[in-house]
Amino acid sequence: MTDPPFDLAARLGALLFVSGEPVERAELINHLGCNETELDAALATLRERGPGLGLVLIEHSGAYQLATAPSLAELVEAFLGLDRPARLSAAALETLAIVAYRQPVTRAEIEAIRGVDSSAALQTLIARGLVEPVGRLPTVGQPIQYGTTVQFLQAFGLASLEELPDLPPEISEFLAEEGSQ
Incomplete structure (x- = not known):
């Protein structure tokens, strides 16, 4: 047969x-x-x-x-004997949200939106495999642009970036204004 x-x-x-x-x-x-x-x-x-x-x-x-x-x-983690990953800080979550919704985005653009230094939060996200360099901005200094990873999609249960929830209008407007400056 x-x-x-x-x-x-x-x-x-x-x-x-x-x-x-x-x-x-x-x-x-x-x-x-x-x-x-x-x-x-x-x-x-x-x-x-x-x-x-x-x-x-x-x-x-x-x-x-x-x-x-x-x-x-939870079932798979228990089966594999994995510990639950540590939670992200508020700064890392803010940074991750900016990258997810604005990608590709530079560190300077993230900092302009957050208003504070974001290098530590960005390094944490890179170390956890949630964010990665995706290119360079074709301007003076060619700053690195960041985007989310497949691991980001897996961690948040998304099949694609199109499944990200819509932002409230006031946040969308703020991000659009910050991006045009």
């Missing part, structure tokens, strides 16, 4: 399951022998099937990864 052929979504799931790291669209298309439209359909199917298996499909900067559903985090 032969195994039944697996559909594209199943093959996609297998690749993402074993990769352990985010995989770029082009690499998935190459290995699966499909086109963009077929990949999008397989990704949609995998998004639908994942929750029934305790998994979520995460998308970040055109790369995809399977992760444990956030609702199962």
Whole structure:
């Protein structure tokens, strides 16, 4: 008896399951022998099937990864014998929120919004893998720009940045004003 052929979504799931790291669209298309439209359909199917298996499909900067559903985090941590991570300080949370909603953003832009030195908070976020350098601003000094990581999405149970909750209008307006200065 032969195994039944697996559909594209199943093959996609297998690749993402074993990769352990985010995989770029082009690499998935190459290995699966499909086109963009077929990949999008397989990704949609995998998004639908994942929750029934305790998994979520995460998308970040055109790369995809399977992760444990956030609702199962405590179960998985207990099984693996992991301690709960230490909580972030208020300064680190403020900095993380600015990066998440304004990315890519420089340290100077973060400090202009917060009104205080943010280097320690930024270093904490980098050390925890929630924020990473994503480029340089093409101006004098070429300051580093920061953005969130796949680990940020996993930690907050988001499949993509589009799932970030909307900010209240007054905060959105403040961030827009600070960004134009």
